[in-house]
Amino acid sequence: MIQSQYNGAPGPGTVYTQEFIEVLASTDLQAKLPGGILLKKGQGVLKKGTVIGKITAAGADKDKAVAYKASANDGSEVALCILDNDCDTTLSDIGASAWIAGIFTESKLTGIDTAAKTALKLCYFV
Template sequence: MTIPNGQYGGAPGYGTQYTQQFPEVLASTALQAKMPGGVLLASGNGVLAKGTVLGKVTATGKYVPYKSTNTDGSQTAVCILDNDQDTTNGDVGASAWIAGIFTSSALTGYDANAGTQLKLCYFV
């Protein structure tokens, strides 16, 4: 929607309005806990979305997207990323949930195995 210039006494209007969506992965904010000290996301995984299930690579101690078929340690779900992070150009420190009530359909990489491994998380 654009407002004509004349409506603001000759000054430019606010122009076109855009909306942003902030996907919410928490089903409730009543119970939640984050990983103490945060996590170090390994570089080279591109942009990781809020709600990505993370696993920890045993050899490096860095976190990558969880996948049950991996064999490097990241086949075990450890936590859930709480904000979008770009790992394209290097390792990134981030915060992640280890407990909470989550909307499983809003998570990236969630499967039944992750649901079992994330023992302090409840999924709806």
């Protein structure tokens, strides 16, 4: 770097970039889950586009949302919605918003499978 480029002042410093991932293929026909969801703590960072299921089994985590897993047996094996922002659940439960309807780019979703597509009745995948 040439110091004279900035009239003796320090340069711009470290440049950070952020990748913007759009999971919606179209902004038509989208709808979010009214009231949002409560994500269960301890899942780390859940990325935008993660398919979400809800725990329906009795216990302390009943009605909390987790990443959809087809092999689960606590209710979260049924896809409920698709997360619309990155959420860090590492330290605590966190409220989030999620889509229940829309046109999505399937390759940009996390956890999507045939059973999830069937459960997400108002979602279309391209």
